[in-house]
Amino acid sequence: MLIDLDAFFASIEERERPELKGKPIVIGADPKQGKGRGVVSTANYEARKYGIHSGMPIAIAYKKCPQAIYLQPRIEFYEQVSDKIMNILKNYADAFEQVSIDEAYLDVSRRCQSFDDAKELALKIKNEIKEKEKLTCSIGIGPNKLIAKIAADFQKPDGLTIVKQEEVVTFLKPLSVRVIPGIGPKTEQALNRLGIKTIEQLQQFSKEELIRYFGSFGEYMYNAAYGIDESPVKESEEIKSISIQHTFEHDTKSKKLIYSKLRELINLLHIRLREERLSFKTITVKIRFYDFETHTSQTTLIQQSTSQALAFNIASKLIQPWLEKKKAIRLIGVSFSKLKPIKNYGQNYNQKDLTKYKTLTNKAPLLK
DNA sequence: TCTGGGGTCCTAGGACCC
């Protein structure tokens, strides 16, 4: 079963401010009279009628519907609401996997003997979320995660779609290949060039053919076309990378501004690293120029580290060559990866260690 | 018309090792 909360951020704001009900609501960057920088995070269904959707530049959304209510996201608050709902959902699952702030898979195959049982359970879940949190969700039920996901997207909002094993292939046939998770705009175009638009047309191709065109992803698409998916509902995943990035209000060439922002970002990222009790081995910096040309540079240390000073020292060195291009910069970002859990975190925080790391980093001894 | 932020996974080339 996949449960997807409808227009989540916008629905929460509507709930909190009933006077907004029935009006188009757009959660995202400040549109600033159509000059804002950023994108739409969530549009409620009223706003979608104007052609506004998530990912759309906020300036375009503003042109389509200047009278909409534009709100900046309150992520921490949405996370609190999400946590409450996820805790409700856990009670209904044999295995539970949260995929994002507004989506989760529930394996209910042990507690449900039939799809009818599962439907009953889904209705209970919808009721409880409605009662306790005043929000609606769309639920897809299927023999595996892939079908549950496609089914959940099939009817929105407040939808409930059940696809039994014997219905899978027929259910998929008329749908666009685009509904298959992992097939985005680029792959859709590539498939279109082969004359494939629907899943039925995808089904006409042999596994070997698709592998020839798309490598291992071709095999995934072949299986998906027949609704085959064995992936388990995983309880939890370890974090593989943490990152932070910032788009400047105005593109800049100021090294002073760039380095101070870099310091700030690393500081924030390091707070998360410490909270999660992790060490890193790889540091990546990202830079985007005014023309959207984007580059990354990374360094892998010879050992795990938790040092913020080291991170800043290395990030500065990585970013420096890009600043020499004298092109205005739109965005900078930093990421830590090759993470490992670490005990005794506090130690790296006393002043002695920081000083020690600073002298060390001048010689960059941990660099290959 | 202008393009956020935080993630995962994959690919391809190169260095290096046995």
Add this chain to the structure above:
DNA sequence: TCTGGGGTCCTAGGACCC
């Protein structure tokens, strides 16, 4: 003078997801 095979790790870029 020409040049195997298998494996791991690193780097950069890209597609995709919410």
